[in-house]
Amino acid sequence: MKKIVTLSFATLLAISGVMTSQASEAPANVEATTETQAETAIAEASKAEAKKEAIPEDSAQVKKLIAMYPQLVARIAPVGKVCFDGEECDINITVLAPAVEGVARPGDQLYNAICATCHDAGLVGAPKTGTADWAPRIAKGKATLYDHAINGFNAMPARGGADISDDEVKNAVDYIISQSQ
Numbered sequence: 531m532k533k534i535v536t537l538s539f540a541t542l543l544a545i546s547g548v549m550t551s552q553a554s555e556a557p558a559n560v561e562a563t564t565e566t567q568a569e570t571a572i573a574e575a576s577k578a579e580a581k582k583e584a585i586p587e588d589s590a591q592v593k594k595l596i597a598m599y600p601q602l603v604a605r606i607a608p609v610g611k612v613c614f615d616g617e618e619c620d621i622n623i624t625v626l627a628p629a630v631e632g633v634a635r636p637g638d639q640l641y642n643a644i645c646a647t648c649h650d651a652g653l654v655g656a657p658k659t660g661t662a663d664w665a666p667r668i669a670k671g672k673a674t675l676y677d678h679a680i681n682g683f684n685a686m687p688a689r690g691g692a693d694i695s696d697d698e699v700k701n702a703v704d705y706i707i708s709q710s711q
């Protein structure tokens with residue numbers, strides 16, 4: 531996206547450069563046209579200037595958002611995926627079947643759609659599913675793990691940051707444990 535803006539800025543500069551040189555080389559007897567051309571060149575130049583100002587450095591807020599990106603991806607995981615204009619969608623997220631009132635979705639589906647974002651790769655220090663990372667966690671007892679998964683625990687977001695029921699969180703925890711023993 532930024533690349534495109536930079537390109538068109540360069541193009542504008544090039545155009546206004548050509549116009550300015552045409553203006554200065556033009557003979558005196560076409561003064562009226564020259565003036566118009568010069569005015570256009572000035573207008574183009576100031577447009578280019580405005581464009582230049584429109585690309586500020588990322589603010590502290592934006593930098594924070596970028597740092598939070600993995601969490602944001604996790605949050606929208608159950609409802610969609612992240613794509614950028616004009617680019618292939620580089621992040622594939624398993625889409626979760628919609629919730630049905632009173633029916634808890636199975637742990638493997640919930641895990642793949644929500645928890646895998648962090649627990650497959652060990653993102654932000656998450657214990658990796660299917661590894662010994664889980665031994666000390668399992669030793670805490672299921673009640674504690676359920677509680678921490680439902681209410682959050684340090685960098686572990688409550689319910690994995692998703693809008694799922696307590697029973698669904700428990701199904702996902704059971705699935706992690708079954709894969710990690």
Ligand code: HEC
Binds near residue numbers: 644657675702703
């Ligand atoms: C944004 C990343 C992220 C997502 C998404 C995520 N987790 Fe976690 N999870 C973590 C991190 C980081 C920890 C380690 C926290 C710590 O021990 O300080 C953790 C720890 C846990 C623990 C262990 C808690 C304890 O007491 O040791 C459980 C259980 C857990 N996650 C379950 C889940 C389940 C179930 C899901 C999906 C519904 C999920 N997590 C989604 C990051 C995530």
